[in-house]
Amino acid sequence: MTTVTTGSAIDERRVLLLHGPNLNLLGEREPEVYGTATLADHVHTAEQTAAAFGIAVEAYQSNHEGDLVDRIHAARGRCAAIVINPGAFTHYAWSIHDALAAFDGPIVELHLSNPNAREPWRHTSVVAPVASGTICGFGAAGYELALAAVARLLGPTGET
Numbered sequence: 001m002t003t004v005t006t007g008s009a010i011d012e013r014r015v016l017l018l019h020g021p022n023l024n025l026l027g028e029r030e031p032e033v034y035g036t037a038t039l040a041d042h043v044h045t046a047e048q049t050a051a052a053f054g055i056a057v058e059a060y061q062s063n064h065e066g067d068l069v070d071r072i073h074a075a076r077g078r079c080a081a082i083v084i085n086p087g088a089f090t091h092y093a094w095s096i097h098d099a100l101a102a103f104d105g106p107i108v109e110l111h112l113s114n115p116n117a118r119e120p121w122r123h124t125s126v127v128a129p130v131a132s133g134t135i136c137g138f139g140a141a142g143y144e145l146a147l148a149a150v151a152r153l154l155g156p157t158g159e160t
């Protein structure tokens with residue numbers, strides 16, 4: 001089980017950035033679909049974008065569904081929002097749907113590719129029904145868009 005130190009109060013300017021299976025291989029994995037940037041590159045982009053809005057990013061990647069569920073639970077009452085690229089879990093991991101449903105705050109579903117323009121099995125997202133919105137198909141720029149969306153949803157510093 002993943003253990004995360006939890007504070008007693010929610011940090012209104014802290015966002016959890018979650019990545020699911022195979023996204024640790026970004027940069028090497030199907031670059032024609034996902035681009036050549038690594039996961040570290042994307043996390044850096046997210047951190048830079050978030051910093052401009054006075055938001056801190058806590059990033060985590062796992063290839064294991066339960067680890068992601070644990071991490072979402074640990075964000076409850078501690079993080080203000082979640083940005084999640086669940087990878088293939090997007091399409092069938094109802095435990096991630098349920099964990100996100102128990103999170104009180106904005107949730108942005110993020111994909112590098114546009115799953116709706118790909119194979120039919122990618123057209124279903126079990127995360128979308130519990131997300132505030134979905135950003136997909138914009139490649140690396142999606143990270144800037146996702147963090148800007150979170151900042152917009154949280155409101156300016158000091159007003160949340």
Ligand code: DQA
Pocket residue numbers: 021022023085086087088089090110111112113114115122
């Ligand atoms: C993905 C799309 C998913 O369908 C796929 O399984 C991934 C990556 C994306 O970012 O485009 O692993 O989430």
